[in-house]
Amino acid sequence: MKQINVGLLGFGTVGSGVYRILNQHEEELKQRANATIKIKKILVNDIEKKRAVEVDQHVFTQSVDEVIADPDIDVVIEVMGGISEARDYILSALRHQKHVVTANKDLLALYSGELLTTAAENQCDLYYEASVAGGIPIIRSLVGGLASDRITKMMGIVNGTTNYILTRMTKEGADYQSVLEDAQALGFAESDPTGDVEGLDAARKMVILSTLGFSMKFELDHVTTEGISQITAQDIDYAKRLGYTIKLLGIAQHDACGVEISVQPSLLPNDHPLSSVNNEYNAVYIYGEAIGETMFYGPGAGQLPTATAVVSDLISVIQNKHMGVNGQGVVLPHNPTRLKSDKEIYSKYFLRFQLKDEAGAFSKVTALLGKYQMSIEKLIQHPLEQQQGVAEIVMTTHRTNRQAVNDVLSELQSLDVVYDVLSGYRIEGE
Amino acid sequence: MKQINVGLLGFGTVGSGVYRILNQHEEELKQRANATIKIKKILVNDIEKKRAVEVDQHVFTQSVDEVIADPDIDVVIEVMGGISEARDYILSALRHQKHVVTANKDLLALYSGELLTTAAENQCDLYYEASVAGGIPIIRSLVGGLASDRITKMMGIVNGTTNYILTRMTKEGADYQSVLEDAQALGFAESDPTGDVEGLDAARKMVILSTLGFSMKFELDHVTTEGISQITAQDIDYAKRLGYTIKLLGIAQHDACGVEISVQPSLLPNDHPLSSVNNEYNAVYIYGEAIGETMFYGPGAGQLPTATAVVSDLISVIQNKHMGVNGQGVVLPHNPTRLKSDKEIYSKYFLRFQLKDEAGAFSKVTALLGKYQMSIEKLIQHPLEQQQGVAEIVMTTHRTNRQAVNDVLSELQSLDVVYDVLSGYRIEGE
Numbered sequence: 001m002k003q004i005n006v007g008l009l010g011f012g013t014v015g016s017g018v019y020r021i022l023n024q025h026e027e028e029l030k031q032r033a034n035a036t037i038k039i040k041k042i043l044v045n046d047i048e049k050k051r052a053v054e055v056d057q058h059v060f061t062q063s064v065d066e067v068i069a070d071p072d073i074d075v076v077i078e079v080m081g082g083i084s085e086a087r088d089y090i091l092s093a094l095r096h097q098k099h100v101v102t103a104n105k106d107l108l109a110l111y112s113g114e115l116l117t118t119a120a121e122n123q124c125d126l127y128y129e130a131s132v133a134g135g136i137p138i139i140r141s142l143v144g145g146l147a148s149d150r151i152t153k154m155m156g157i158v159n160g161t162t163n164y165i166l167t168r169m170t171k172e173g174a175d176y177q178s179v180l181e182d183a184q185a186l187g188f189a190e191s192d193p194t195g196d197v198e199g200l201d202a203a204r205k206m207v208i209l210s211t212l213g214f215s216m217k218f219e220l221d222h223v224t225t226e227g228i229s230q231i232t233a234q235d236i237d238y239a240k241r242l243g244y245t246i247k248l249l250g251i252a253q254h255d256a257c258g259v260e261i262s263v264q265p266s267l268l269p270n271d272h273p274l275s276s277v278n279n280e281y282n283a284v285y286i287y288g289e290a291i292g293e294t295m296f297y298g299p300g301a302g303q304l305p306t307a308t309a310v311v312s313d314l315i316s317v318i319q320n321k322h323m324g325v326n327g328q329g330v331v332l333p334h335n336p337t338r339l340k341s342d343k344e345i346y347s348k349y350f351l352r353f354q355l356k357d358e359a360g361a362f363s364k365v366t367a368l369l370g371k372y373q374m375s376i377e378k379l380i381q382h383p384l385e386q387q388q389g390v391a392e393i394v395m396t397t398h399r400t401n402r403q404a405v406n407d408v409l410s411e412l413q414s415l416d417v418v419y420d421v422l423s424g425y426r427i428e429g430e
Numbered sequence: 431m432k433q434i435n436v437g438l439l440g441f442g443t444v445g446s447g448v449y450r451i452l453n454q455h456e457e458e459l460k461q462r463a464n465a466t467i468k469i470k471k472i473l474v475n476d477i478e479k480k481r482a483v484e485v486d487q488h489v490f491t492q493s494v495d496e497v498i499a500d501p502d503i504d505v506v507i508e509v510m511g512g513i514s515e516a517r518d519y520i521l522s523a524l525r526h527q528k529h530v531v532t533a534n535k536d537l538l539a540l541y542s543g544e545l546l547t548t549a550a551e552n553q554c555d556l557y558y559e560a561s562v563a564g565g566i567p568i569i570r571s572l573v574g575g576l577a578s579d580r581i582t583k584m585m586g587i588v589n590g591t592t593n594y595i596l597t598r599m600t601k602e603g604a605d606y607q608s609v610l611e612d613a614q615a616l617g618f619a620e621s622d623p624t625g626d627v628e629g630l631d632a633a634r635k636m637v638i639l640s641t642l643g644f645s646m647k648f649e650l651d652h653v654t655t656e657g658i659s660q661i662t663a664q665d666i667d668y669a670k671r672l673g674y675t676i677k678l679l680g681i682a683q684h685d686a687c688g689v690e691i692s693v694q695p696s697l698l699p700n701d702h703p704l705s706s707v708n709n710e711y712n713a714v715y716i717y718g719e720a721i722g723e724t725m726f727y728g729p730g731a732g733q734l735p736t737a738t739a740v741v742s743d744l745i746s747v748i749q750n751k752h753m754g755v756n757g758q759g760v761v762l763p764h765n766p767t768r769l770k771s772d773k774e775i776y777s778k779y780f781l782r783f784q785l786k787d788e789a790g791a792f793s794k795v796t797a798l799l800g801k802y803q804m805s806i807e808k809l810i811q812h813p814l815e816q817q818q819g820v821a822e823i824v825m826t827t828h829r830t831n832r833q834a835v836n837d838v839l840s841e842l843q844s845l846d847v848v849y850d851v852l853s854g855y856r857i858e859g860e
Contacts, residue, residue, distance in 0.1 A: 021578060021720055029578060031764060135721045137571050144570050148451060148459060148741035273727055276706050283725075290451055290738040291565045294728030297703060304720040311578035325753035334461060 002035040004318050007067035007098070008042040009089055010080025011060075014103055014130070015042070016053045017307030018077060029311070033318040041067045043080070068093040075317050077310060078102040087111055094118045094126070099326055101313040103130035103306055109204035109220055112211060116330050123327035125320055127313035132205045133158055133282040135305030136298040137312070142212045143331065149288035151213040155428060156250040158205040160280035160300040161196035162228050164188045166236075166246060167278040175233050188280060198227035199248065199263040206250040209284065210261050214254045216337040224262040231265050235423050238352060238394045239267050242378060245275040249428060253345075258338035260345045265425050267350050272429040285429075342403035348377065348427035349397045349405050353412055354419040355381075357389045361417035365393070368411055372404040390419045396427060432465040434748050437497035437528070438472040439519055440510030441490075444533055444560070445472070446483045447737030448507060459741070463748040471497045473510070498523040505747050507740060508532040517541055524548045524556070529756055531743040533560035533736055539634035539650055542641060546760050553757035555750055557743035562635045563588055563712040565728035565735030567742070572642045573761065579718035581643045585858060586680040588635040590710035590730040591626040592658050594618045596666075596676060597708045605663050618710060628657035629678065629693040636680040639714065640691050644684050646767040654692040661695050665853050668782060668824045669697050672808060675705040679858060683775075688768035690775045695855050697780050702859040715859075772833035778807065778857035779827045779835050783842055784849040787819045791847035795823070798841055802834040820849045826857060 006022075008015050022029065022037055030036055039059065047060045061067065068076055068089060076093040078086055078100060086107050090100050095118065102108070108115070108131045119126035129139045133156075142151075157163050161183065168179045180197070183189035195201050203223040210218050228248050239246050244267035252261045268275045273295050277283040282300030287293055299305040320326045355361050369375065380394040397405075405424055413421045436452075438445050452459065452467055460466055469489065477490045491497065498506055498519060506523040508516055508530060516537050520530050521544070530549065532538070538545070538561045549556035559569045563586075572581075587593050591613065598609045610627070613619035625631050633653040640648050658678050669676050674697035683690045698705045703725050707713040712730030717723055729735040750756045785791050799805065810824040827835075835854055843851045 017720075025578065025580065025720075028580065032578070135724055137574065140574055141567050141571065144567065144574070144742065144746065148455065148462070148745055149738045150455065150458065271706060271708070273703070273706055276701060276703055278701070288738065290447075290455075290734040292729045292732070292735055294565055294726070296724070296726060298724030299722045302722070305722055308579045308718065308720040312574065315578055316574065319759075323753060323755035323758055325755060328753055329749075 001030070004033070004035045004037050004075065004321070005040040005073045006037060006314065007040060007070065007073040007076045009064070009067060009076060009078045009086070011042050011044050011051070012079065012081070013303045014306045014310065015079040016051065017303035018079065018310050019053055019055065021304070021307050021311050029315065033315050034322060035318050037314070037318070040073055041070065043067050064089055068096055068098060073098060074321070075099045075101065075314060077314065078104060079310065081106070083107050083110065087115075090115060091118055094122050094124050097122055097124060099125040099317045101127045101310055101317065103128070103134075103310055105131040105201070105204050105208060109207040112208065113217055113332070116332055120327055120330040120332065125317045125326045126330060127316060128208075129313050130306045130309035132208050133284060133296070133298065133300045134302060134309055135300070136282060136284065136296045137309070138209070138284050138296050139212065141296060142209070149290045151286060151288050152254055153287040154209055154213055154252045154284060155274060156202070156206065156209065156282070156284040157247055157274060157277050158250050158282055158284065158300065159196055159202040159248060160282060161189045161193065162202070162248040163277065163282070164280045165197070166228060166231070166248065169231070169233060170236050170245060173233055173237065176229060176231060197229050199225040202248060202250045202263045206252055206261050206263060209250075210252040210259065211333055213252065214259055214335065215331070215333045216259065216335045217333045218261060218337065222261055222339055224264070226264040228265055230423070235352065235425070238380065239350065241380065242396060243270055244268060244350070244427065245270055246425065247274060247277070249274075251428065257344045258340040260340045267425055267427045268429040274429060342406065343401050345402040346399050348399055348430065350394070350423070350425045350427055351397065351409070352392070352394045352422040354384060354387075354390050354422065355393050356417045356419055357383070357391055358417055364415055364417050365412070368408060368415065372400070372408050374400045374404055374408060387419070431460070434463070434465045434467050434505065434751070435470040435503045436467060436744065437470060437500065437503040437506045439494070439497060439506060439508045439516070441472050441474050441481070442509065442511070443733045444736045444740065445509040446481065447733035448509065448740050449483055449485065451734070451737050451741050459745065463745050464752060465748050467744070467748070470503055471500065473497050494519055498526055498528060503528060504751070505529045505531065505744060507744065508534060509740065511536070513537050513540065520545060521548055524552045524554050527552055527554060529555040529747045531557045531740055531747065533558070533740055535561040535631070535634050535638060539637040542638065543647055543762070546762055550757055550760040550762070555747045555756045556760065557746060559743050560736045560739035562638050563714060563726070563728065563730045564732060564739055565730070566712060566714065566726045567739070568639070568714050568726050569642065571726060572639070579720045581716060581718050582684055583717040584639055584643055584680075584682045584714060585704060586632070586636065586639065586712070586714040587677055587704060587707050588680050588712050588714065588730065589626055589629075589632040589678060590712060591619045591623065592632070592678040593707065593712070594710045595627070596658060596661070596678065599661070599663060600666050600670075600675065603663055603667065606659060606661060627659050629655040632678060632680045632693045636682055636691050636693060640682040640689065641763055643682065644689055644765065645761070645763045646689065646765045647763045648691060648767065652691055652769055654694070656694040658695055660853070665782065665855070668810065669780065671810065672824075672826060673700055674698060674780070674857065675700055676855065677704060677707075679704075681858065687774045688770040690770045697855055697857045698859040704859060772836065773831050775832040776829050778829055778860065780824070780853070780855045780857055781827065781839070782822070782824045782852040784814060784817075784820050784852065785823050786847045786849050787813070787821055788847055794845055794847050795842070798838060798845065802830070802838050804830045804834055804838060817849070
């Protein structure tokens with residue numbers, strides 16, 4: 001039986017998960033891969049460090065060349081994270097004719113074009129299932145099962161931390177700040193949570209999904225990104241009263257005008273399947289022209305789910321190797337990129353603001369809405385307890401464009417009858 | 431550019447859907463397949479029949495040999511349905527070195543072993559994504575993305591007709607019979623609905639999923655099957671009061687004792703993701719040792735979803751052809767089959783029966799439960815309006831085995847204090 005030698009770059013959570021799966025499922029993997037899999041070298045910063053997993057000391061190395069330049073190593077698994085070094089190492093590994101499996105979404109979101117081109121030039125595989133929604137085989141599905149359909153829209157809950165926070169805020173009626181602190185204490189949020197809570201992590205994943213789904217090149221700054229730190233318990237409560245759940249939603253849409261990619265807090269009807277994706281779970285909801293609506297649900301992160309995705313990719317590389325077809329599956333974007341302007345992006349909206357209790361106040365608001373052809377679908381008005389003479393207004397609009405909403409929100413702020421403008425969220429899934 | 435010639439067996443709903451997709455998405459498919467795809471021959475019963483799709487008359491044939499024995503045809507797509515003829519044609523096509531794509535779950539559930547072996551012997555591909563949950567790439571995920579994990583359990587809503595009926599019964603509080611008649615009028619149920627409503631169709635799909643997920647050979651009669659025709663509006667109402675939704679669930683479980691496959695009405699907690707799979711939608715919920723819980727959701731049938739799955743398989747065949755690896759992906763079951771007995775199958779249960787209002791009646795029931803080590807978790811008792819001196823009892827049990835439940839239900843029936851035994855359903859997803 002053939003032996004496949006693997007080199008690991010990094011031995012943190014995911015790396016040691018890969019090691020554990022390769023050991024624990026050794027027999028089954030041997031059958032599936034029709035090969036024995038051996039981890040020959042592992043690049044680490046500190047060879048002496050105590051580790052939870054027991055590994056032969058001489059497998060560790062501090063020299064990257066012992067991994068990526070070793071002629072005996074067939075596949076390099078990059079699980080070190082970070083961008084600059086990881087990029088150099090992967091490019092160098094590919095140029096040394098190593099197949100590469102990576103879980104690095106930050107890197108993929110920025111350099112997938114360069115990495116995939118280099119892989120193709122060197123007849124090497126480059127797989128990255130673990131980079132988006134770890135436990136969900138979504139990349140594979142976009143490349144394979146949905147390949148004969150035209151994907152028109154993807155909606156994703158693709159960040160576990162923000163979904164955990166929003167789920168708890170929704171279930172407990174709690175405030176953002178207190179849930180965030182609790183999530184940090186429990187290890188569901190990092191001590192610097194910015195990348196998660198401001199939507200950047202989700203934006204990276206949406207770039208990767210959109211590139212594959214629409215076969216176009218996208219950059220991170222093509223994504224309009226808004227996080228969850230401004231969401232209040234009141235927003236969630238009003239949404240509930242109107243039959244909606246608030247989620248941080250990545251949206252990628254493609255129509256005749258072009259493509260929109262965005263990440264923002266959005267309201268979904270309570271009976272939409274994405275509304276019951278709770279806690280740290282992820283899901284991607286896909287609209288295909290022929291297939292209609294499908295959803296992929298699963299753990300978005302975690303040691304074993306992510307490591308499982310990495311090992312599945314590894315098995316694919318080995319199967320390709322048996323068949324002598326490595327590098328032939330690399331798909332480069334083949335459509336020209338065309339982004340929509342804010343005026344071309346339509347949806348319904350949820351607006352919330354505070355209005356002075358004066359004669360003619362509401363008609364000034366409706367005049368402003370009229371100016372932008374925006375019309376009201378539902379409305380809740382009630383007097384503010386803590387502020388005499390001020391009423392809170394919550395409304396949902398009919399479909400309108402993003403430019404109009406931005407203009408209305410900023411003009412509302414400068415109307416003399418408006419006390420405060422609180423929120424403007426998109427409504428999706430209706 | 432290479433031309434791939436395709437022969438269709440059958441030109442009903444799915445067949446004409448395949449034809450439409452190949453035409454409408456011609457350019458994209460050409461790019462993805464790196465080949466032009468031509469439908470050269472279509473086997474039909476009646477060449478003269480008027481059809482919704484316009485097709486060159488000379489493409490139709492009534493002779494199967496013009497499809498499966500034509501040396502120019504590369505791939506045969508079987509979408510005629512039925513078992514005996516379809517089996518003969520596919521076997522013959524494989525022996526003529528044609529790759530085969532089929533949507534035929536009835537056939538696969540009975541003869542997958544024979545068909546896959548014949549495919550492997552002839553270095554041919556045999557793909558069947560469309561046979562289970564049309565629009566959901568579940569087969570591909572079991573073969574690919576989840577391949578490095580050990581699957582321990584699959585729960586599936588895999589029949590659209592029954593899910594549509596149960597959804598409407600749940601939402602409207604309506605009776606089975608009236609919803610069924612309405613579903614028949616609307617085309618969601620066939621005029622003879624037996625195969626759907628008695629769980630047979632779901633059982634076939636569970637055989638296909640289990641064979642792949644556990645890599646064992648299964649027969650249709652390994653599946654304990656119960657349909658939905660006995661479910662009443664009262665069952666659904668009581669389940670609701672206890673926080674559950676009733677679904678027709680296919681369950682396949684694998685542990686150290688062996689495998690259980692069954693299809694039966696089951697109660698799921700309302701916040702379980704499968705509970706919000708409504709109408710004709712399907713979903714498969716998978717437990718993997720490493721990956722944890724994932725769910726695949728989408729349309730279970732329908733012309734275009736099913737045809738999309740067929741075309742995706744066709745693209746895979748063509749890609750394999752370019753790489754010269756057809757037939758190498760065929761995976762035959764490699765584990766010995768070991769089925770569990772009813773005594774080894776554990777879950778919680780929902781029981782409903784009517785008890786005479788006599789002194790000591792309830793203690794006879796608890797004595798019976800005690801005899802089988804069955805204990806009560808929740809209980810609702812209330813007097814029956816339409817029958818003086820009789821109370822209705824609804825209870826949920828703690829985990830117990832199927833043999834005990836069957837024994838209790840049959841002994842309850844013969845207790846003199848019991849007026850009637852109404853239902854015994856499994857509880858899952860807790």
